Amino acid sequence: MHTKIEIKPSKRLLSLPKYIFAELDEWKEEAREKGQSLIDLGIGNPDGCTPEPVVKAALESIKNPKNHGYPDFKGKIELRENIAKWLEKRHGISIDPKTEIQTLIGAKEGLAHLTMSYTDPGDINIVPDPYYPVLSRGTWISSGEVYHVKLEDSNGFLPNLKSIPEEIAQKAKIFFVNYPNNPTAGIITKEYFKELIDFCKKYNILLCSDLAYSEITFDGYKPPSVFEVEGAKDIAVEFYSFSKSYNMAGWRIGFAIGNQEFIKNLYAMKTNVDYGTCSIIQDAAIAALNMDESCCCDIAGIYQRRRDFMLEGFNKLGWSLKKTKATMYLWLKVPKVYDSKSWCKMVLDKTGVVFTPGIAFGNYSDNYFRVSMVADDEKLYEALERLENSGIKFTE
Ligand SMILES: Cc1ncc(COP(=O)(O)O)c(C=O)c1O
Structure with a gap:
C-alpha cells in the first residue's frame, strides 16, 4: 500500500514568477514533435569551444591529487593573484588578492x-528592466522587493536616476547594473558610473x-570597470x-571584487551553502587569464562578424538597428500587433527559428525580443533566409 504524502514547497519558491525559459523549452519540444528543424537563437549559450590552453591546463591539473579534495573557500591564492594581475592590466585597477x-x-x-547577504524581508533592491533574471530573483528569494527602472533606447538603455522616487531611493539596499x-547590448561610460556612485553614496546603497x-x-x-572611478x-x-x-x-x-567588507559577507554566505569552485577549474581559469589577448579577440571577433551580417539581414527585413558594441545579443522591437510571446511563438511555428520574448527579461520589455547570435554562420544565414521566405510582415 502506497500512501501519497504531499509536502508543500516553501512559499518563497511558490511565489517566484514562472521562468519563461522553461516555457520556451516546452515550445521547442512541441515544435520538434511536429517535425520542425529548429534554429535556436533563444539561449545565450556560447557555441564555440573552450580554448586549447585552458583544456590542457585542466587535463594537467586533474592528475594532481591535491586538486581532488575540497577547494579553498575563497579560491586558490594563485588564481586570485592572477585575477589581480589581469585587473591591473585590463582596467588599471589595484585589487588586493587576499581580501578583495x-x-x-x-x-x-x-x-x-x-x-541574500544584503537583503532582509521587505528590503527594496533596484533592478533595471530588462534584466538578467537572477538580478530580481535573488531579491525575491530573500523575501525582498524589487523596484524596476525602465531602460529605454532613447536613454542609451541606462537607468534614468531622476525617475527613481525619493522614498524608493531612501529605502533601497542594492542597485544592480x-x-x-544582456539583453539590450547597451554600454556604460565612466561618467555614468560616477553618477551612479554619487547616487548610491547619497542614499547608502550597495x-x-x-x-x-x-x-x-x-x-x-x-568596457569600463566601476572601480576605474574614484x-x-x-x-x-x-x-x-x-x-x-x-x-x-x-x-x-567567475569572480567578484570589492572592498573587504562586501567580499567578506559574500564569502560568509557562500561558506554556508557551497564549497567553492573545483580546483581543476580554477587552474583552467588561470590558464585562461594568461592566454594571449588575441585569443579573446578571436572569440569576440566571431560575434562581431555575426553582428555585422545579422544586423544587415534584420535591417533588410525592415528594422533599423544601430551597430552594437558588445555582447552576442540583438534586441529588436516586436511588430506592433503582437506582444513578445505571441510574436516569438508565431515566428517559431512558421520558421523553426527560436527567439527569446522580451517579457522573459521583465514586464517593461514585452515589446522587444532577443536574438542570440550563438550558431555558426551557415545556421544564422539560414535563419535570416527562413524569416525572409516566411511571408511574415516585419514592419514595426
Ligand atoms: C548579465 C549576466 N550576468 C551573469 C550571467 C551568468 O554568468 P555565469 O555563467 O558566470 O554564471 C549571465 C549569463 O548569461 C548574464 O547574462
Missing part, C-alpha cells in the same frame, strides 16, 4: 548569494555591477564571468 576577491561558481551564483547589457560580458566587445571598444570601493561590488569571455559556460567559474 572571491572566486565564484559562475557570476550567477555570486549575484544570488550577494543579494549590467553593462555591457552598487552591484555585473560585467559578465567584459570581453565580448567589438570594434576596439573596452570612490567606487566605498560602495561597489563587481562580478566577472569566464563563461562568455573564454567559452567556458559549462565549467562554472
Whole structure:
C-alpha cells in the first residue's frame, strides 16, 4: 500500500514568477514533435569551444591529487593573484588578492548569494528592466522587493536616476547594473558610473555591477570597470564571468571584487551553502587569464562578424538597428500587433527559428525580443533566409 504524502514547497519558491525559459523549452519540444528543424537563437549559450590552453591546463591539473579534495573557500591564492594581475592590466585597477576577491561558481551564483547577504524581508533592491533574471530573483528569494527602472533606447538603455522616487531611493539596499547589457547590448561610460556612485553614496546603497560580458566587445571598444572611478570601493561590488569571455559556460567559474567588507559577507554566505569552485577549474581559469589577448579577440571577433551580417539581414527585413558594441545579443522591437510571446511563438511555428520574448527579461520589455547570435554562420544565414521566405510582415 502506497500512501501519497504531499509536502508543500516553501512559499518563497511558490511565489517566484514562472521562468519563461522553461516555457520556451516546452515550445521547442512541441515544435520538434511536429517535425520542425529548429534554429535556436533563444539561449545565450556560447557555441564555440573552450580554448586549447585552458583544456590542457585542466587535463594537467586533474592528475594532481591535491586538486581532488575540497577547494579553498575563497579560491586558490594563485588564481586570485592572477585575477589581480589581469585587473591591473585590463582596467588599471589595484585589487588586493587576499581580501578583495572571491572566486565564484559562475557570476550567477555570486549575484544570488550577494543579494541574500544584503537583503532582509521587505528590503527594496533596484533592478533595471530588462534584466538578467537572477538580478530580481535573488531579491525575491530573500523575501525582498524589487523596484524596476525602465531602460529605454532613447536613454542609451541606462537607468534614468531622476525617475527613481525619493522614498524608493531612501529605502533601497542594492542597485544592480549590467553593462555591457544582456539583453539590450547597451554600454556604460565612466561618467555614468560616477553618477551612479554619487547616487548610491547619497542614499547608502550597495552598487552591484555585473560585467559578465567584459570581453565580448567589438570594434576596439573596452568596457569600463566601476572601480576605474574614484570612490567606487566605498560602495561597489563587481562580478566577472569566464563563461562568455573564454567559452567556458559549462565549467562554472567567475569572480567578484570589492572592498573587504562586501567580499567578506559574500564569502560568509557562500561558506554556508557551497564549497567553492573545483580546483581543476580554477587552474583552467588561470590558464585562461594568461592566454594571449588575441585569443579573446578571436572569440569576440566571431560575434562581431555575426553582428555585422545579422544586423544587415534584420535591417533588410525592415528594422533599423544601430551597430552594437558588445555582447552576442540583438534586441529588436516586436511588430506592433503582437506582444513578445505571441510574436516569438508565431515566428517559431512558421520558421523553426527560436527567439527569446522580451517579457522573459521583465514586464517593461514585452515589446522587444532577443536574438542570440550563438550558431555558426551557415545556421544564422539560414535563419535570416527562413524569416525572409516566411511571408511574415516585419514592419514595426
Ligand atoms: C548579465 C549576466 N550576468 C551573469 C550571467 C551568468 O554568468 P555565469 O555563467 O558566470 O554564471 C549571465 C549569463 O548569461 C548574464 O547574462
